[in-house]
Amino acid sequence: MNANPLVTLPSGDTVSALGQGTWTMGDSARRRKEEVSALRLGLDLGMTLIDTAEMYASGGAEEVVGEAIAGRRDEAFLVSKVMPGNASRRGTIAACEKSLKRLKTDRLDLYLLHWPGSIPVAETVEGFTHLKNAGKIRHWGVSNFDVGEMEELVGLPDGGPVATNQVMYNLNRRGIEYDLIPWCEKRRIPIMAYSPLDQGRILRSRALEQVAKRHGATPAQVALAWLLQRKNVMVIPKAGSEAHVRENHGALAVRLGADDFAALDGGFPPPAKKKPLEST
Numbered sequence: 112m113n114a115n116p117l118v119t120l121p122s123g124d125t126v127s128a129l130g131q132g133t134w135t136m137g138d139s140a141r142r143r144k145e146e147v148s149a150l151r152l153g154l155d156l157g158m159t160l161i162d163t164a165e166m167y168a169s170g171g172a173e174e175v176v177g178e179a180i181a182g183r184r185d186e187a188f189l190v191s192k193v194m195p196g197n198a199s200r201r202g203t204i205a206a207c208e209k210s211l212k213r214l215k216t217d218r219l220d221l222y223l224l225h226w227p228g229s230i231p232v233a234e235t236v237e238g239f240t241h242l243k244n245a246g247k248i249r250h251w252g253v254s255n256f257d258v259g260e261m262e263e264l265v266g267l268p269d270g271g272p273v274a275t276n277q278v279m280y281n282l283n284r285r286g287i288e289y290d291l292i293p294w295c296e297k298r299r300i301p302i303m304a305y306s307p308l309d310q311g312r313i314l315r316s317r318a319l320e321q322v323a324k325r326h327g328a329t330p331a332q333v334a335l336a337w338l339l340q341r342k343n344v345m346v347i348p349k350a351g352s353e354a355h356v357r358e359n360h361g362a363l364a365v366r367l368g369a370d371d372f373a374a375l376d377g378g379f380p381p382p383a384k385k386k387p388l389e390s391t
């Protein structure tokens with residue numbers, strides 16, 4: 112089996128780079144059994160980082176994850192997120208308690224602010240710090256923060272321990288390569304790439320199909336391999352079936368070379384100037 116590369120968090124802890132997303136899980140009772148078995152297969156294959164949020168299916172995705180990790184909590188690196196409207200000091204603590212109940216666990220490995228909102232981030236960080244001291248979360252971080260917001264965050268008295276910034280990143284959405292990735296690399300803050308398949312939109316691209324053909328791989332595997340070959344990037348494709356989990360796991364066996372990167376740059380050019388952070 113090909114190894115899942117390790118990403119080092121600023122604390123020194125390591126996480127397997129290829130994980131699993133859960134957005135839209137829990138939306139349909141009919142799909143629940145398949146979603147639980149997909150997540151469990153991912154755990155079997157070492158895709159131990161599981162990303163969820165209180166927002167997904169209004170807590171329903173966290174319940175699906177809770178079922179998937181039942182009896183095997185210690186295998187998972189569990190990530191959830193607080194919505195900005197709940198992210199006051201007290202609100203963050205209360206939201207975390209509710210997430211823990213739905214996930215049927217006593218701790219999160221990583222708790223993120225889902226996106227910047229109107230509540231000052233200093234208050235959210237106070238809530239995170241309280242939760243960390245109480246052993247309810249092991250690390251905290253943010254999501255959808257652009258460079259200016261990251262600058263403000265790390266300038267706060269307790270802003271230093273930010274563990275990651277989870278942002279949209281895939282071949283089609285490369286804007287962060289211009290400024291946010293270099294900014295994070297300089298400070299050793301890893302990126303967590305969400306929508307790594309651009310929610311399925313990139314899979315029919317000609318450049319991707321051609322590279323995939325050369326490797327006897329699928330376009331999804333090449334799109335994920337392209338992200339996994341970057342240093343310190345976590346990648347969280349969402350797969351609702353065992354077949355898609357197996358296929359995505361196969362990305363770990365794809366080694367892209369200079370020719371492949373050049374061909375993909377041709378189809379998906381890197382940014383030449385600053386772009387606003389993308390999220391949809």
Ligand SMILES: NC(=O)c1ccc[n+]([C@@H]2O[C@H](COP(=O)([O-])OP(=O)(O)OC[C@H]3O[C@@H](n4cnc5c(N)ncnc54)[C@H](OP(=O)(O)O)[C@@H]3O)[C@@H](O)[C@H]2O)c1
Nearest residue numbers: 132133134305306307308309310331348349350351355358
């Ligand atoms: N922080 C944020 O604001 C934010 C925003 C968006 C997403 N996220 C997180 O990132 C995760 C991933 O992003 P995403 O769900 O937006 O998009 P994604 O992972 O890029 O794409 C998911 C879609 O691709 C399909 N898919 C998965 N594997 C496939 C394969 N091998 N071949 C063909 N299709 C495949 C899935 O279908 P099936 O379900 O049928 O397998 C689903 O429709 C989310 O689930 C969530 O945890 C975070």
